[in-house]
Amino acid sequence: MGFLTAYIATIIxxxxxVIGSFLNVLIYRLPIGMDFKKGNxxxxxxxxxxxxxxxxxxxxxxFLGGKCRYCKAPISKQYPIVEALNGxxxxxxxxxxxxxxxxxxxxxxxxxxxxxxxxLIVVSWIDFKHQIIPDSMWIAILVGGLFIVGDALITxxxxxxWIITRVVGFFTxxxxxxxxxxxxxxxxxxxxxxxxxxxxxxxxxxxAVIIALFMSAVLGVIFSIGRKLxxxxxxxxxxxxxxxxxxxxxxxAFVGEPIFNxxxxxxxxxx
Numbered sequence: 001m002g003f004l005t006a007y008i009a010t011i012i013x014x015x016x017x018v019i020g021s022f023l024n025v026l027i028y029r030l031p032i033g034m035d036f037k038k039g040n041x042x043x044x045x046x047x048x049x050x051x052x053x054x055x056x057x058x059x060x061x062x063f064l065g066g067k068c069r070y071c072k073a074p075i076s077k078q079y080p081i082v083e084a085l086n087g088x089x090x091x092x093x094x095x096x097x098x099x100x101x102x103x104x105x106x107x108x109x110x111x112x113x114x115x116x117x118x119x120l121i122v123v124s125w126i127d128f129k130h131q132i133i134p135d136s137m138w139i140a141i142l143v144g145g146l147f148i149v150g151d152a153l154i155t156x157x158x159x160x161x162w163i164i165t166r167v168v169g170f171f172t173x174x175x176x177x178x179x180x181x182x183x184x185x186x187x188x189x190x191x192x193x194x195x196x197x198x199x200x201x202x203x204x205x206x207x208a209v210i211i212a213l214f215m216s217a218v219l220g221v222i223f224s225i226g227r228k229l230x231x232x233x234x235x236x237x238x239x240x241x242x243x244x245x246x247x248x249x250x251x252x253a254f255v256g257e258p259i260f261n262x263x264x265x266x267x268x269x270x271x
Contacts, residue, residue, distance in 0.1 A: 005102040009091045016090030017057035019118060020083035026122050027082065031130040046071035057083040082121060089117035089250065096254050108154065112147030113253065115140055116203055120246040123196060127242030133192030141199035148203060169201035169209045176213075193241055200249045207271075208256025209249070215256075216241070216248030 028044065029036045041050045048070040054060050061080040068075060093113035098105025119140040127133050145166070152158035174197045181189040201209040224239060252259075264271060 002102060005095075005098060005105075008102055008106070009094055012090045012094050013087040014057075016087030016114070017083040019090075019114075020086030020121075021055060021057045021079075023086055023118055023122050024079050024082050027078070027125045027129075030122075030134045030136065031126055031132060043068045043071060043073065045073035057087075078125065082125065086118055086121055089121065090114050092254065093117060108147045108151035112144040112151065112203070115144030115147065116200075116253065117250060119144065120250045124243040124246040127192070127240045127246075131190075131238065131240045133190070133196055133242050135192075135195065138192075138195040138199040141196070141203060145199065145203040165205040165207070166202050169204055169206040170198050172201050172206045173209050173213050174198035174201060189241075193245060196242065196245060197249075200245075204249065204252060204256055207260040208252045211256040211259050212245070212248040212252035214248075215251060216244040219247055220244040 025036050025041065028034075041055060042048060043050060045068060048068070054064070054069055058080050061075060064075070066075050066077070067073065093110055094105045097107070097110050097113065119137045123133055123137045126137075149158065149163075152162060174194050177189050177194045177197060181191070181194060197209065197213070200212065204212065220239070220241060223244065227239075261270075
């Protein structure tokens with residue numbers, strides 16, 4: 001990695017961490033129907049208004065020792081984790097897209113990837129805690145997809161095959177989920193999962209979204225087994241699938257299609 005690439009990546013990480021602070025606002029406010037566009041950030045324990053010194057991404061939490069400056073109540077580790085995770089996701093997106101050229105990675109596709117990654121992080125946290133996937137998040141993923149379409153139009157990547165791949169991807173996993181929901185009367189699959197994977201399929205294309213589904217299932221099984229082993233007893237309660245769909249989708253945004261093609265090449269099949 002050259003100096004310019006590392007310098008730009010550092011700026012992108014800081015930017016991503018700042019956006020991650022906003023994602024924490026969404027994670028807190030969206031499930032309770034609180035308007036995220038109005039009002040100042042407050043401590044959820046004492047409701048004291050927070051100033052800029054309390055909101056500096058990552059460092060505020062560290063310097064405050066993970067406690068509110070005013071009431072000394074513990075501040076969830078969620079806040080620095082989401083900030084660091086979003087910054088890291090932005091950097092990975094940039095490195096993946098720059099292809100060794102520091103400037104080429106700064107394009108509309110990167111903007112699209114950033115929006116998608118941020119939305120997937122919010123989906124993971126909210127669905128894990130509240131078992132819901134806000135409509136605004138799958139819509140945000142579609143908006144990210146439109147930026148990717150715009151980049152394809154500029155670079156000449158936008159072809160009939162390219163758009164067909166994404167239109168088919170829109171229905172590939174979401175169609176399967178819709179059928180499962182229909183046959184189970186909505187008990188086995190929620191509408192949020194269906195809409196999430198429709199948006200993800202449009203962004204990734206049908207090859208990558210298929211791998212995302214399998215990867216999500218593997219991650220879900222690993223989590224379930226790990227949770228049972230740690231608890232040393234059968235765990236009660238529903239484990240939402242959304243966080244694993246989001247994680248699998250995020251990973252497959254980078255490696256989904258190569259994994260799909262590599263698997264088929266083992267059987268000398270090329271699509």
